[in-house]
Amino acid sequence: MLLKIANFAHDNWLGWAANSGVPWLWPACETLHFIGLALLMGCIGVYDLRMMGFLKGLEIGPLRKLMPWGIFGFVLNLVTGAIFFAGNPYQYIRNWVFGYKLLFIVLAGVNVIVYYTSGLDKQIAGLGAGADVPRGAKLVAAASLVLWIGVIFWGRMMPFLGNAF
């Protein structure tokens, strides 16, 4: 099953290009992956910190306007990550560290769904500087920050703990 997914991802022009067919593609995607990381953490991480009660001078409602750029960073990393996978899927599919990275990304996604469906976003929209958010939002924020830092951790550990590269 995993091998089939890997073959499917790899046996096409993108897999060829990312593997070595287009030599600059891998380092270019690595660079974009870090830029995406900075955007995600700069926009969503800062919002998480504000929800948790740090940086209270920031106007929390309007701070949500930065969110699309954090999402852009995430999409950038999803696309470049998919290119890495296509380039060399076999180093990821049997790598438990990669499994944890994916798990943390999925949990962060669930956390985002909880944030929007529970109505927390609407409650926060009208809040300004100095305002406290509901306790539920603080929990969502702490979970988000821990999960994204975890994603960075697992990503960085891939060559060391798992058997990638």
Add this chain to the structure above:
Amino acid sequence: MTLLTSLEQSAFCAWVRESGSLFAYPGILFLHTLGLAMLVGPNAAIDLRILGVGPELSLGPMRSLLRLMWTGFWINAVTGSILLVSDASTKLANPAFAVKMVLIALAMIDVFLIKRFVFRTAAPEPQRARSLVKVLAIVSLVLWTGAITAGRLMAYFGQDSGAPEFINKIGG
């Protein structure tokens, strides 16, 4: 033998390079990435706001992000110094490293200028100052993009230790 090469041969640097401990090379590299997120992330948020994203968000209180950014800067100055001395002879010969250092220095000068022109102006600034600040924000985004690119390319211009068998796939 220079100071750096003697440091490189110290027991601590040997531990960082060769111990295989999670707290050595891998952990330091992780902290270096976290520092990047704390420094470049909020700086990008300030730059985007200056460039017109979320105009209803007041720019003034974003000043409080500077402390987070400086924390990230010092985390990376320390972890980066450890990564440098552990590999001093290869990293100092790496052209991408020199480019990275210059770009970071310029980006931090830009942080000072943004602080000076955005966060220290009490009165509503005249049009000319506003366009100057926008230039600073664009320059900041370009410099950080360049610094990240140069940092990433270090792994392709020279060899890193910490995982010698994975030549040219990882790096600081």
